Amino acid sequence: MIHLQHLVKDYGRTRAVDDLSLEVTAGEVCVLIGPSGCGKTTTLRMINRLIEPSSGHILIDDQDISQIKPERLRLSIGYAIQSVGLFPHMTVATNIAVVPKLLNWEKEATSQRVEELLRLVGLDPGEFGHKYPGQLSGGQAQRVGVARALAADPPILLMDEPFGAVDPLTRERLQYQFARIQQELKKTVILVTHDLNEAIRLADRIAIMSAGKLVQYDTPETILSRPANKFVHDFVGTDRALKRLSRIGVEGFVKPANPVAITDSISKIAAVIGRQPSAWVVNGDGRLLGWIDRKSLAQASSASQVLVAQTADEVAISRGATLHEALSLMLGQGVKSVPVVDEQERLIGEVSLSDVEAATVETEA
Amino acid sequence: MRQLLGRDNVALTGSVIGLASVLFGWLTLRPNRLAEGTPLSLWDGLGWGNAAVIVLLWLLCLVLSLSLKGKLKPILLGVTANMVLVVSLLMAGMAATGLLEVEPDSSRVSLGVGIWLTIAAAYIVIYASRQKLKELPLWQHLVSWTGLAILIALIFNGLLDSLSLMQELNGREARFLQELQQHVFLFGISVTIGSLIGIPLGIWANRSRRAERPVFFIANITQTIPSLALFGLIIAPLSALTMALPFLREIGIRGIGTAPALIALVVYSLLPIVRNTFVGLRQVDPAVIDAGAGMGMSRFQVFRRVKLPLAAPLVAEGVRIASVQAVGLTTVAALIGAGGLGFFVFQGLAQAAPDLIILGTLPIIALALIVDAVMRVIVRLVTPKGTGGQ
Numbered sequence: 001m002i003h004l005q006h007l008v009k010d011y012g013r014t015r016a017v018d019d020l021s022l023e024v025t026a027g028e029v030c031v032l033i034g035p036s037g038c039g040k041t042t043t044l045r046m047i048n049r050l051i052e053p054s055s056g057h058i059l060i061d062d063q064d065i066s067q068i069k070p071e072r073l074r075l076s077i078g079y080a081i082q083s084v085g086l087f088p089h090m091t092v093a094t095n096i097a098v099v100p101k102l103l104n105w106e107k108e109a110t111s112q113r114v115e116e117l118l119r120l121v122g123l124d125p126g127e128f129g130h131k132y133p134g135q136l137s138g139g140q141a142q143r144v145g146v147a148r149a150l151a152a153d154p155p156i157l158l159m160d161e162p163f164g165a166v167d168p169l170t171r172e173r174l175q176y177q178f179a180r181i182q183q184e185l186k187k188t189v190i191l192v193t194h195d196l197n198e199a200i201r202l203a204d205r206i207a208i209m210s211a212g213k214l215v216q217y218d219t220p221e222t223i224l225s226r227p228a229n230k231f232v233h234d235f236v237g238t239d240r241a242l243k244r245l246s247r248i249g250v251e252g253f254v255k256p257a258n259p260v261a262i263t264d265s266i267s268k269i270a271a272v273i274g275r276q277p278s279a280w281v282v283n284g285d286g287r288l289l290g291w292i293d294r295k296s297l298a299q300a301s302s303a304s305q306v307l308v309a310q311t312a313d314e315v316a317i318s319r320g321a322t323l324h325e326a327l328s329l330m331l332g333q334g335v336k337s338v339p340v341v342d343e344q345e346r347l348i349g350e351v352s353l354s355d356v357e358a359a360t361v362e363t364e365a
Numbered sequence: 366m367r368q369l370l371g372r373d374n375v376a377l378t379g380s381v382i383g384l385a386s387v388l389f390g391w392l393t394l395r396p397n398r399l400a401e402g403t404p405l406s407l408w409d410g411l412g413w414g415n416a417a418v419i420v421l422l423w424l425l426c427l428v429l430s431l432s433l434k435g436k437l438k439p440i441l442l443g444v445t446a447n448m449v450l451v452v453s454l455l456m457a458g459m460a461a462t463g464l465l466e467v468e469p470d471s472s473r474v475s476l477g478v479g480i481w482l483t484i485a486a487a488y489i490v491i492y493a494s495r496q497k498l499k500e501l502p503l504w505q506h507l508v509s510w511t512g513l514a515i516l517i518a519l520i521f522n523g524l525l526d527s528l529s530l531m532q533e534l535n536g537r538e539a540r541f542l543q544e545l546q547q548h549v550f551l552f553g554i555s556v557t558i559g560s561l562i563g564i565p566l567g568i569w570a571n572r573s574r575r576a577e578r579p580v581f582f583i584a585n586i587t588q589t590i591p592s593l594a595l596f597g598l599i600i601a602p603l604s605a606l607t608m609a610l611p612f613l614r615e616i617g618i619r620g621i622g623t624a625p626a627l628i629a630l631v632v633y634s635l636l637p638i639v640r641n642t643f644v645g646l647r648q649v650d651p652a653v654i655d656a657g658a659g660m661g662m663s664r665f666q667v668f669r670r671v672k673l674p675l676a677a678p679l680v681a682e683g684v685r686i687a688s689v690q691a692v693g694l695t696t697v698a699a700l701i702g703a704g705g706l707g708f709f710v711f712q713g714l715a716q717a718a719p720d721l722i723i724l725g726t727l728p729i730i731a732l733a734l735i736v737d738a739v740m741r742v743i744v745r746l747v748t749p750k751g752t753g754g755q
Contacts, residue, residue: 050659074661085656089674089749099660132751148660158659 007056016042018212027186031199034209040192048074078149082161086133093129099152117147139170159191246324254349286346288312312345326351376430379489383423386482393475415456422449443494443508450487450512461527473529529720548705552691559634567642584636599625626703634687641683645676677747685740692733
């Protein structure tokens with residue numbers, strides 16, 4: 001548990017952080033967010049004593065960190081920053097091994113840990129271990145940055161816009177990967193960002209800051225449905241209902257899809273489709289192959305003749321996805337329902353536009 | 366057709382200078398080593414046959430630099446330029462021997478403007494060919510060094526002994542070696558001391574805002590004092606100091622000689638070293654330093670494991686600049702009795718004996734080139750893998 005108590009930081013006459021108190025529960029992701037200059041990064045950097053507060057205290061597990069030697073404190077706190085800050089003269093493996101080396105780990109244990117972490121962030125140790133940071137793409141570098149922060153398995157992780165310096169698509173991928181890793185590792189994470197979608201996607205709690213002050217500290221759901229004041233209301237924007245959708249998984253809304261098998265006869269397919277305009281087609285294992293239009297059935301002799309082949313990648317969403325993704329896929333494809341598949345791309349059902357609408361209305365209330 | 370033609374502008378420039386050089390006097394015949402001489406043209410000095418060989422070689426270079434493409438071109442150009450180099454000096458040496466047989470004993474034969482131009486032009490062509498041979502290191506080395514190696518062999522075999530330059534050397538071999546040694550000693554020691562002072566100063570200036578300005582103020586000021594004046598300026602205070610502290614005299618420190626020369630040279634080497642150390646440390650990405658500190662490295666660990674290795678190439682580059690500069694500046698040290706190759710330069714100036722000046726100058730140029738090459742290797746060695754460089 002991290003306890004920030006009445007933190008103040010003055011730079012000359014400007015007050016960067018103003019009487020900030022905050023409690024971060026162990027194992028949760030706390031996202032500090034706010035417009036630039038609101039003091040969020042300053043707050044983060046006070047937690048590992050890169051910046052000393054002008055007044056106030058920070059307790060980690062009830063111990064005042066001002067009593068701990070800064071280097072020792074930092075060795076037990078993972079640190080990942082936007083510009084990544086990988087050491088350009090060290091290989092990826094050496095970069096990740098920095099903290100274990102500072103802690104005098106055995107060589108064997110260190111190299112094992114490096115491999116484990118590279119796999120965890122989805123990089124092949126054999127391929128990437130010996131590369132230099134200059135040879136990595138932005139996304140790969142940020143993943144190495146996260147792996148490096150996790151190297152000595154610290155209970156706390158401080159992240160300053162860790163997915164900031166990459167393109168939106170890569171950023172989203174990194175966020176999902178991080179969410180998956182966090183689910184597994186249950187670190188206490190304090191993450192600074194200015195991207196509200198990132199906060200909503202990752203946070204257990206969001207701390208909204210403005211001009212050095214904490215404005216609202218709550219779960220994403222509450223912040224979206226009950227903004228504390230006009231500042232938060234404006235900050236989360238008029239599309240907060242839409243944003244809420246990215247907190248809701250599709251799994252609760254999946255309905256049976258009534259698919260047909262590619263091996264079925266035309267008459268059987270016609271019977272299944274009935275009055276519906278179309279039906280999803282699966283193979284013997286239940287994997288999604290595409291769809292069939294009712295009107296095309298008339299001249300067909302077999303299902304494969306009229307199959308509109310499409311991969312799950314293109315038309316389906318995974319069952320771990322959110323309603324937000326389901327909605328954007330529907331809007332993008334111009335359809336009223338999308339198929340939901342499991343990890344093996346087997347069709348498990350579909351989500352329809354009306355379900356998404358219902359969820360929106362529910363949360364507005 | 367266009368595909369087969371590839372103009373090499375650098376080699377072309379060299380060839381044109383080479384061809385032009387044949388219009389100047391190639392040898393100078395003097396009644397004695399100090400007198401004004403009469404210039405002899407290429408054909409008068411070397412004979413028509415030899416002259417034709419040199420003109421033809423230069424024409425070949427010209428044609429080569431305008432035509433041909435591919436790897437063969439720089440190789441042929443380099444080989445031809447080396448041939449020009451060796452052939453013209455060998456012919457000049459032999460022509461000098463011939464001339465001395467018929468002229469009075471005190472006569473001297475010096476190299477003229479033309480042959481110096483040809484040597485310069487040959488090296489321009491060799492440089493152009495080197496640049497094109499980066500993928501063929503063996504040929505690159507051959508093209509760069511063969512001509513020089515053959516020339517040195519010619520000198521050791523006495524084939525150039527009739528040239529006035531060699532006659533100046535032959536009377537002074539022992540002294541030459543002694544001054545060469547002194548020259549190397551002076552610049553070597555001064556750059557070493559300069560590094561030992563300059564690198565910590567650069568680190569200090571980088572670390573402390575308050576140190577930055579005075580350090581650079583002093584380093585910049587010293588750099589603006591003309592070298593001769595600085596050498597002179599040190600004499601008086603140093604003399605006074607040795608008068609006050611006699612034990613300094615006992616260990617060989619005087620107002621003139623090696624001690625003041627070393628002090629001046631150290632002072633000059635400081636600016637490039639301090640500046641490059643400072644810039645080298647400052648250009649390290651702040652994010653990298655922040656990451657290091659944030660992960661729990663102590664200040665010293667951040668310095669030792671992150672800043673220093675990343676700054677090392679620029680620091681070494683500063684030492685390289687200081688070294689090359691010191692080789693040249695050491696020449697002036699001869700004026701305050703510190704010796705070095707400047708001794709011959711200033712003696713030659715005093716006696717109006719041009720070949721003696723050249724005897725001092727040539728090894729200084731050679732030293733500067735060697736030091737430069739060695740330091741470039743060192744810069745490459747301290748450049749960490751994964752960063753810039755190649």
